[in-house]
Amino acid sequence: MSEPLYLAPRLESRPAALLDSPAFLHPLVAALGSPLNLLLPDQIADNVRAFREVYARHRLTGRICYAHKANRSSALVRRLAATGPGTGIDVASLGELQHALAGGLTPDRIVATGPKDPDFLWLAARTGVTVAVDSPGELTALAALVERFRLPRVPILPRLSEFASTGTRVLTRRSRFGTPATEADALLDLVEKHRDAVEFTGVSYHLDTMAPTEKAAALDGCLRVLDESRRRGLRPRAVDIGGGFGTDYLADGAQWERYTTELTRALLGRRAPLTWEGHGYGLRGENGTLRGALGVYPGHRPVAGPRYLDELLAQTAPSLGRPLATLLLENLYDLHTEPGRALTDQCGITLARVLEVRVTAAGERLVRLAANARDIGLEDHGLLVDPVLVPAGATAREPGGDSPVGVYLLGNLCLESDLISRRLVFLPREPRAGDLLAFANTAGYFMDFTADHALHQPVARKVAVYRDGDAGPWHWCLDEEYWPHLTAGDDE
Amino acid sequence: MRYDHITDAIGDTPLVRIDPEVHGLRHIDLYAKLEMLNPFGSVKDRAAWRMAQPHLEEARRRGRTVVELSSGNTAKALAVIAGMHGLPFRSVTNRMKVPEIKDLLLLLGAEIEELPGQAECLDPTATEDPLTRIHRMLTEDDDAYLHTDQYYNPANAEAHSGGTGPEIIKDLGGVAPDFFVACVGTAGSSTGAARALRAHDPAVSVIGLVAQKGDFVPGIRNIDEVHEVGLFDPRTYDALEAVSADEAIDGMLTLVRRCGILGGPTGGAAYHGALRYLRQRDAEQAGGGDGRRRTAVFIVCDRVESYMSYVRTRRPELLRRPPRPNSPASVTPRELAEVHVIGVEEARAWIATERPVVVDLRGAFAFAALHIEGSINIVDELFEELLHGGLPFGRSQPVLLVCPVGEQSVTYAALLARMGHRDVRSLAGGVIAWRDADAPMVRD
Numbered sequence: 001m002s003e004p005l006y007l008a009p010r011l012e013s014r015p016a017a018l019l020d021s022p023a024f025l026h027p028l029v030a031a032l033g034s035p036l037n038l039l040l041p042d043q044i045a046d047n048v049r050a051f052r053e054v055y056a057r058h059r060l061t062g063r064i065c066y067a068h069k070a071n072r073s074s075a076l077v078r079r080l081a082a083t084g085p086g087t088g089i090d091v092a093s094l095g096e097l098q099h100a101l102a103g104g105l106t107p108d109r110i111v112a113t114g115p116k117d118p119d120f121l122w123l124a125a126r127t128g129v130t131v132a133v134d135s136p137g138e139l140t141a142l143a144a145l146v147e148r149f150r151l152p153r154v155p156i157l158p159r160l161s162e163f164a165s166t167g168t169r170v171l172t173r174r175s176r177f178g179t180p181a182t183e184a185d186a187l188l189d190l191v192e193k194h195r196d197a198v199e200f201t202g203v204s205y206h207l208d209t210m211a212p213t214e215k216a217a218a219l220d221g222c223l224r225v226l227d228e229s230r231r232r233g234l235r236p237r238a239v240d241i242g243g244g245f246g247t248d249y250l251a252d253g254a255q256w257e258r259y260t261t262e263l264t265r266a267l268l269g270r271r272a273p274l275t276w277e278g279h280g281y282g283l284r285g286e287n288g289t290l291r292g293a294l295g296v297y298p299g300h301r302p303v304a305g306p307r308y309l310d311e312l313l314a315q316t317a318p319s320l321g322r323p324l325a326t327l328l329l330e331n332l333y334d335l336h337t338e339p340g341r342a343l344t345d346q347c348g349i350t351l352a353r354v355l356e357v358r359v360t361a362a363g364e365r366l367v368r369l370a371a372n373a374r375d376i377g378l379e380d381h382g383l384l385v386d387p388v389l390v391p392a393g394a395t396a397r398e399p400g401g402d403s404p405v406g407v408y409l410l411g412n413l414c415l416e417s418d419l420i421s422r423r424l425v426f427l428p429r430e431p432r433a434g435d436l437l438a439f440a441n442t443a444g445y446f447m448d449f450t451a452d453h454a455l456h457q458p459v460a461r462k463v464a465v466y467r468d469g470d471a472g473p474w475h476w477c478l479d480e481e482y483w484p485h486l487t488a489g490d491d492e
Numbered sequence: 493m494r495y496d497h498i499t500d501a502i503g504d505t506p507l508v509r510i511d512p513e514v515h516g517l518r519h520i521d522l523y524a525k526l527e528m529l530n531p532f533g534s535v536k537d538r539a540a541w542r543m544a545q546p547h548l549e550e551a552r553r554r555g556r557t558v559v560e561l562s563s564g565n566t567a568k569a570l571a572v573i574a575g576m577h578g579l580p581f582r583s584v585t586n587r588m589k590v591p592e593i594k595d596l597l598l599l600l601g602a603e604i605e606e607l608p609g610q611a612e613c614l615d616p617t618a619t620e621d622p623l624t625r626i627h628r629m630l631t632e633d634d635d636a637y638l639h640t641d642q643y644y645n646p647a648n649a650e651a652h653s654g655g656t657g658p659e660i661i662k663d664l665g666g667v668a669p670d671f672f673v674a675c676v677g678t679a680g681s682s683t684g685a686a687r688a689l690r691a692h693d694p695a696v697s698v699i700g701l702v703a704q705k706g707d708f709v710p711g712i713r714n715i716d717e718v719h720e721v722g723l724f725d726p727r728t729y730d731a732l733e734a735v736s737a738d739e740a741i742d743g744m745l746t747l748v749r750r751c752g753i754l755g756g757p758t759g760g761a762a763y764h765g766a767l768r769y770l771r772q773r774d775a776e777q778a779g780g781g782d783g784r785r786r787t788a789v790f791i792v793c794d795r796v797e798s799y800m801s802y803v804r805t806r807r808p809e810l811l812r813r814p815p816r817p818n819s820p821a822s823v824t825p826r827e828l829a830e831v832h833v834i835g836v837e838e839a840r841a842w843i844a845t846e847r848p849v850v851v852d853l854r855g856a857f858a859f860a861a862l863h864i865e866g867s868i869n870i871v872d873e874l875f876e877e878l879l880h881g882g883l884p885f886g887r888s889q890p891v892l893l894v895c896p897v898g899e900q901s902v903t904y905a906a907l908l909a910r911m912g913h914r915d916v917r918s919l920a921g922g923v924i925a926w927r928d929a930d931a932p933m934v935r936d
Contacts, residue, residue: 059897223857
């Protein structure tokens with residue numbers, strides 16, 4: 001085999017210490033089955049703190065919201081509830097709203113987003129959570145509910161989209177959600193018409209892009225709409241921004257650069273393949289020229305999470321000409337953020353047991369796991385990162401078993417497409433039946449977003465894992481049995 | 493030199509020898525081919541003209557728009573050429589990272605379309621990338637566009653096999669250089685010039701320079717991205733080496749400060765990469781070569797002026813300015829502690845009795861929206877500028893400074909006190925505290 005091309009995950013101290021505890025992990029999988037999802041609720045409190053520091057640097061106040069859809073865990077929601085009034089949650093369905101309320105988040109800390117059916121809208125209105133109104137139609141429906149059931153005024157944060165750019169034309173990806181900023185006047189007319197039913201508290205945007213320039217244009221557009229609303233006598237308090245703060249998944253930028261270069265070479269036929277059946281992740285070689293675009297998550301992203309927010313706030317607003325943070329502060333607005341997966345950074349690990357290692361006639365090593373691609377959604381999101389090998393006790397050394405190998409990771413479904421990774425994954429040694437592979441940093445979208453009961457295979461159980469201080473023994477409980485009094489101190 | 497058209501001034505650029513005292517090579521003469529002296533400012537003038545010229549007449553007749561996927565110099569040259577011939581020009585790109593170039597293109601009348609950033613949530617069902625979509629738009633309505641297609645158009649390389657290469661041979665007295673060094677962007681200049689040089693002397697070594705991965709050098713691709721270019725053929729190069737942004741700026745500094753060649757970072761990258769490669773050859777030569785002097789040529793592809801923001805973000809210390817008097821940065825903790833800070837209630841009483849000038853340091857947009865009645869707006873940047881010149885009001889005129897949270901206003905109050913002002917106060921907690929105390933604000 002040629003040089004192994006590792007893509008080692010970035011591990012902060014808490015998950016790193018956990019993975020270094022095989023004597024804790026193996027019995028857990030033996031008892032609860034494979035796959036098994038571990039959650040580190042105390043980590044989400046640390047992540048909130050890192051974002052709060054960025055707020056403090058820019059002298060800003062406002063809510064830091066966790067996007068519930070990133071994970072169904074109760075432990076994360078309840079731990080977040082214990083972090084104090086400056087944090088909140090974004091819920092995108094009736095079930096998520098019920099879960100958030102049940103987990104201890106009070107209505108003033110909950111924002112209902114996304115497409116809303118009447119049940120969802122009713123419970124949101126009844127409990128008085130903030131509604132990120134998606135369209136004029138939804139605003140009308142909400143107002144009708146409030147009037148019909150004689151409910152108190154519901155706080156709203158209408159979602160805007162399609163912001164104008166200045167100078168150059170930015171071809172922003174179209175969104176199915178939100179009201180175009182050019183139609184904001186009509187929206188405000190509607191807000192004024194329904195003054196007795198809804199309380200206009202600000203506006204929101206949520207862009208699916210990593211480009212800070214597009215977001216700066218959006219925030220700039222929001223400030224203009226808020227100014228118009230003030231002119232009309234409304235009293236907005238906040239701008240809610242979301243989407244694309246990102247997470248840095250890999251420990252070593254040089255590994256990422258080397259890997260992507262070698263992948264390019266493999267697709268051009270200049271080295272041995274690095275993917276199952278020559279899969280190109282969006283790229284293909286045509287007569288020596290590379291076509292298409294590499295459709296993968298930028299695994300190594302040093303400017304992600306809190307740092308991304310910091311840099312975004314330092315951007316100059318394209319039409320208003322001052323730094324975004326300064327404009328928010330000067331105009332007396334709170335900043336609500338939805339850092340999405342960045343808040344779940346380092347919060348979860350998925351364990352899978354190795355069932356079998358097979359070598360094909362062509363010499364490929366296939367490793368079958370007791371888990372499938374729906375349990376560990378790396379491929380769905382184009383995330384290229386290696387699992388960590390957690391060996392099963394002191395097994396006897398087998399011949400040839402201690403040098404690096406490249407393997408393909410197969411799932412447990414009877415489907416040709418069920419590959420946990422389409423990549424040739426390099427491991428420090430060949431795994432053996434009974435070893436565990438640990439997929440790090442799966443709490444944000446990779447854990448249960450797509451998991452289901454296909455082929456009657458069980459969905460992974462979830463456990464919350466915590467310890468006393470930084471060095472105490474590890475404890476665990478079922479995710480639904482976790483309550484913050486087990487671990488939380490003073491957070492905010 | 494008299495020309496009928498500015499386009500006649502494209503090409504025939506000077507070949508300038510770099511002083512051996514600067515580069516330190518003992519057995520190699522190093523020359524810079526100054527493509528920056530083309531009329532629109534870069535090596536791309538040649539390719540742009542060569543690609544567009546044969547089609548301009550017909551494009552004008554049919555009212556076509558010139559379109560190119562370019563982030564810089566090709567767009568610049570095409571914008572000028574299109575403008576001169578009465579054609580609209582549109583540049584589509586996601587790589588335009590230099591703000592000065594963007595502004596210049598708008599000034600030239602170009603329309604710029606920036607492709608969206610990468611999606612945070614990947615959609616695995618998306619079958620095409622934005623560039624593919626652009627290509628499809630161009631082919632679907634072929635008649636509306638003149639697509640110069642620099643990454644695949646053979647005319648791009650031909651501009652150099654017919655121009656740049658032969659000019660170098662002519663200026664070297666009829667011989668090809670031993671080494672030719674060029675940065676690889678569209679691969680047009682390196683491929684084309686290499687073809688001409690090798691036709692003259694097959695022994696010419698061609699060195700292609702790419703940007704270090706994860707680093708940005710204007711106009712250069714990195715080792716993966718070059719494979720996306722139709723004109724790129726790895727067999728053209730005897731060596732492909734990477735240059736970092738830092739090295740490009742180092743090279744540029746040597747060119748501008750020691751050689752009088754006001755080239756941009758790409759030329760700096762070429763100089764740095766050339767020297768790094770040639771030093772080894774020079775050492776080999778010293779340790780038992782044939783004694784024959786060698787020559788090397790590198791390309792300075794454009795001018796430095798457009799890259800000030802590039803330098804400012806990467807090496808701010810290079811644009812150092814002398815310290816200015818009365819700067820807020822010079823305020824000491826002791827001076828800060830001595831400032832007369834007052835709360836909202838006290839401020840309201842003081843305003844009512846003494847009528848101080850209330851200076852609101854926030855931006856004009858925020859001030860217009862809501863402010864303390866009777867206050868005046870001097871935006872912080874402007875206020876700082878004013879203070880460099882002295883006090884903008886009398887020493888005994890009472891002044892209340894107001895900013896968002898009371899942080900800047902304290903600093904400026906300390907500065908005013910140091911400058912001799914007798915009664916300046918700062919509003920504690922700023923406009924936010926004022927609002928939170930429900931004190932009145934107006935929008936007038």
